[in-house]
Amino acid sequence: MQSLYLSSLFTFEQPFLIILTLLVSCVLLVLLFFVQQWGHQSNRRSQLPPGSMGWPYIGETLKLYTEHPNTFFFTRKKRYGDVFKSHILGCPCVMISSPEAAKNVLVNQAHLFKPTYPPSKEKMIGPQALFFHQGDYHFKLKKLIQSSFSPSVIRGSVSSIEEIVLNFLPNWETNTRICTLQEMKKYAFEVAMISAFGNNPEPEMEGIKHLYRILEEGYNSMPIDFPGTPFNKAMKARKLLNGSLSRLIEKRRGNRKLHNDGGLLGVLLRAQEQKLDNLSDSQISDNIIGVIFAAHDTTATALTWLLKYLLDNPHVLQAVTREQEGIQCKLAGENRGLTWDDTRQMFVTTRVIQETLRTASILSFTFREAVEDVEFEGYIIPKGWKVLPLFRNIHHSSDFFPQPEKFDPSRFKVPPRPHTYMPFGNGLHSCPGSELAKLEMLIFLHHFTTTYRWKVIGEEDGIEYGPFPVPKGGLPIQVRPRNKA
Numbered sequence: 019m020q021s022l023y024l025s026s027l028f029t030f031e032q033p034f035l036i037i038l039t040l041l042v043s044c045v046l047l048v049l050l051f052f053v054q055q056w057g058h059q060s061n062r063r064s065q066l067p068p069g070s071m072g073w074p075y076i077g078e079t080l081k082l083y084t085e086h087p088n089t090f091f092f093t094r095k096k097r098y099g100d101v102f103k104s105h106i107l108g109c110p111c112v113m114i115s116s117p118e119a120a121k122n123v124l125v126n127q128a129h130l131f132k133p134t135y136p137p138s139k140e141k142m143i144g145p146q147a148l149f150f151h152q153g154d155y156h157f158k159l160k161k162l163i164q165s166s167f168s169p170s171v172i173r174g175s176v177s178s179i180e181e182i183v184l185n186f187l188p189n190w191e192t193n194t195r196i197c198t199l200q201e202m203k204k205y206a207f208e209v210a211m212i213s214a215f216g217n218n219p220e221p222e223m224e225g226i227k228h229l230y231r232i233l234e235e236g237y238n239s240m241p242i243d244f245p246g247t248p249f250n251k252a253m254k255a256r257k258l259l260n261g262s263l264s265r266l267i268e269k270r271r272g273n274r275k276l277h278n279d280g281g282l283l284g285v286l287l288r289a290q291e292q293k294l295d296n297l298s299d300s301q302i303s304d305n306i307i308g309v310i311f312a313a314h315d316t317t318a319t320a321l322t323w324l325l326k327y328l329l330d331n332p333h334v335l336q337a338v339t340r341e342q343e344g345i346q347c348k349l350a351g352e353n354r355g356l357t358w359d360d361t362r363q364m365f366v367t368t369r370v371i372q373e374t375l376r377t378a379s380i381l382s383f384t385f386r387e388a389v390e391d392v393e394f395e396g397y398i399i400p401k402g403w404k405v406l407p408l409f410r411n412i413h414h415s416s417d418f419f420p421q422p423e424k425f426d427p428s429r430f431k432v433p434p435r436p437h438t439y440m441p442f443g444n445g446l447h448s449c450p451g452s453e454l455a456k457l458e459m460l461i462f463l464h465h466f467t468t469t470y471r472w473k474v475i476g477e478e479d480g481i482e483y484g485p486f487p488v489p490k491g492g493l494p495i496q497v498r499p500r501n502k503a
């Protein structure tokens with residue numbers, strides 16, 4: 019009976035016991051997995067660089083955008099060393115402030131750190147623009163873009179750039195208040211347009227400029243895509259820009275003379291025609307917009323800082339003016355405008371530009387993302403974390419630039435140590451427009467310093483972000499001809 023009972027019990031209970039055993043085993047396995055993971059995570063976490071992750075979600079973003087950039091980076095570097103973690107713009111990140119470590123991210127181990135941008139920015143500029151890519155596609159575009167901005171090509175643009183300066187400078191005299199940044203944006207935009215499309219006036223250009231301005235207004239807005247928001251307007255303008263660029267491409271393709279016209283568009287169309295790189299029209303459009311974008315605010319910001327530093331350092335302004343007057347005399351004697359070779363003789367002015375780019379560090383840092391868990395300088399950078407080489411920190415380190423807070427162009431009489439001076443980045447993604455940017459500044463300074471004097475309006479001093487660090491209020495100034503100043 020008992021056995022029957024047992025057997026019956028067995029018969030009825032056996033599946034239950036099996037299921038129970040399986041369940042317990044599963045729970046144990048899952049627990050074991052989590053314990054292991056936790057152990058692994060905490061192991062990994064203990065190998066993370068030192069640093070503070072700030073508040074939940076917002077991390078240290080507010081501090082980064084409200085403190086002076088030097089204070090933000092330097093207090094952390096002092097506390098934690100050259101490699102430290104933080105949390106900004108919703109992402110965990112590792113900040114890097116030694117030239118060697120920055121070189122590892124940007125050059126030696128560049129394949130482990132891909133460029134990364136918010137998706138809204140990618141959509142606006144165009145996802146096929148070269149900044150967002152690595153590998154073959156990036157390589158072929160970079161080669162084409164670099165060829166379009168090489169010294170041998172841009173030397174032919176000196177007189178067109180000079181013409182732009184001479185056209186807009188007289189308007190400054192008649193205005194009682196100039197917002198330097200806004201005016202410099204207009205200048206840099208015009209130069210970017212001729213670099214992108216060549217210098218032949220085409221009726222489509224005004225429409226393209228108008229749409230680009232709407233796009234730009236939405237670029238730094240919140241990515242809220244509701245009718246009427248700046249982001250929504252920008253995205254609509256971006257679509258219309260695609261249409262305008264497609265029509266322009268078609269027109270140039272059908273007209274051999276226009277086709278061979280200069281500008282980056284000409285270079286890309288010729289590469290497409292020769293079937294060298296299998297470029298599609300939309301790849302061409304995204305890269306044209308991308309280059310205008312990269313060329314424009316950066317250069318305008320650098321020009322704004324130039325005027326600020328020249329005002330703050332009258333002896334430097336005097337030295338630049340003297341050098342430019344020498345060149346002006348020569349041009350008057352030979353009855354001609356500036357040439358590329360003249361700009362190669364502007365040694366003092368070139369050093370002032372170099373020092374401006376160091377001091378202002380327009381791009382305080384750049385973003386990369388670890389494509390896998392990367393062992394780096396004794397730490398682990400987990401896959402997906404952002405990595406920020408801090409150009410500003412390196413440019414303001416007394417180890418490489420003695421008395422870094424002093425504006426001293428003469429320091430560039432001796433070339434800086436390799437990989438310590440990176441206003442235009444380093445490695446595969448370094449700036450292809452560096453020579454054009456410097457040329458724009460030289461041509462501007464030639465005419466501005468020889469013809470005008472300027473003073474700041476208002477008491478405001480300080481820095482604001484637009485999104486690059488710029489003098490407060492975009493440096494409002496009043497401009498007078500030198501003989502009346």
Ligand code: HEM
Binds near residue numbers: 149308317381440
């Ligand atoms: C003072 C002005 C400028 C500064 C400070 C500047 C700075 C930089 C820096 C630091 C980078 C590297 C970003 C990174 O590694 O993530 C870069 C990339 C780039 N810049 Fe400039 N730039 C300036 C002007 C220009 C101009 C005039 C052009 C026009 C051709 C240009 C086109 C580009 C492009 C296309 C890239 C992306 C390169 C790539 O991803 O391979 N920039 N710039």
